[in-house]
Amino acid sequence: MADLFTKSPPITIFKKMVHKIGMQKFKDVLITGRKYALYSFFLSREANEEYAKSLRVIVDRMFKCLSLGLGLEAHEMMEAAGGEDIVYLLKINYYPPCPRPDLALGVVAHTDMSCITLLVPNEVQGLQVFKDSHWYDVNYIPNALIVHIGDQVEILSNGKYKSVYHRTTVNKDKTRMSWPVFLEPPSEHEVGPIPKLVNEANQPKFKTKKYKDYVYCKLNKLPQ
Ligand SMILES: O=C(O)CCC(=O)C(=O)O
Numbered sequence: 425m426a427d428l429f430t431k432s433p434p435i436t437i438f439k440k441m442v443h444k445i446g447m448q449k450f451k452d453v454l455i456t457g458r459k460y461a462l463y464s465f466f467l468s469r470e471a472n473e474e475y476a477k478s479l480r481v482i483v484d485r486m487f488k489c490l491s492l493g494l495g496l497e498a499h500e501m502m503e504a505a506g507g508e509d510i511v512y513l514l515k516i517n518y519y520p521p522c523p524r525p526d527l528a529l530g531v532v533a534h535t536d537m538s539c540i541t542l543l544v545p546n547e548v549q550g551l552q553v554f555k556d557s558h559w560y561d562v563n564y565i566p567n568a569l570i571v572h573i574g575d576q577v578e579i580l581s582n583g584k585y586k587s588v589y590h591r592t593t594v595n596k597d598k599t600r601m602s603w604p605v606f607l608e609p610p611s612e613h614e615v616g617p618i619p620k621l622v623n624e625a626n627q628p629k630f631k632t633k634k635y636k637d638y639v640y641c642k643l644n645k646l647p648q
């Protein structure tokens with residue numbers, strides 16, 4: 425086990441996980457409930473490396489578009505989000521069939537804390553987004569990536585881009601899975617409205633703070 429934590433870059437995901445939940449709990453998780461998802465992490469290291477490489481290309485383009493959309497230079501948004509040090513955090517969601525989907529949710533309504541999230545679902549319907557007081561199903565499109573704007577892009581853009589409020593439902597007969605990659609600033613990185621976007625007429629709508637402090641407040645439901 426120790427060996428696994430000293431090798432190549434994707435292992436930082438596990439280090440991060442261990443750091444978050446503690447080694448004992450991590451081992452407990454490995455031998456109990458979420459065995460399936462965590463084993464698939466270990467077994468598919470190469471696949472994850474390949475996937476991360478492909479995602480990088482898309483991530484660079486997405487940040488460029490977001491930057492240009494705000495009238496900034498192409499590189500500015502990504503730099504403000506942590507540049508080369510942006511963290512790629514892969515999570516695997518596993519939603520088994522549920523006898524009473526009318527009484528349960530897969531994931532409760534939330535916005536992602538990340539800058540952006542790139543998500544691949546399987547073909548089972550479940551993701552919903554909230555708009556104009558309604559929940560809308562996100563249709564499954566084969567080979568398409570789903571992109572969420574997360575809280576950090578909302579902050580960087582001083583509210584011009586809104587983080588998407590979403591949730592997941594569960595299915596009576598089918599198992600749903602999804603593989604989101606959260607693109608996060610490094611934990612010590614300070615995130616706030618990009619100075620060029622702030623002036624007399626556009627006062628900052630968000631505090632500037634370290635990403636780790638943002639996460640702490642959000643997870644503990646404290647005011648930001
Ligand atoms: O499973 C999904 O489609 C979305 C999951 C999600 O919102 C999350 O993990 O943050």
Ligand SMILES: [Fe+2]
Binds near residue numbers: 534590
């Ligand atoms: Fe989410």
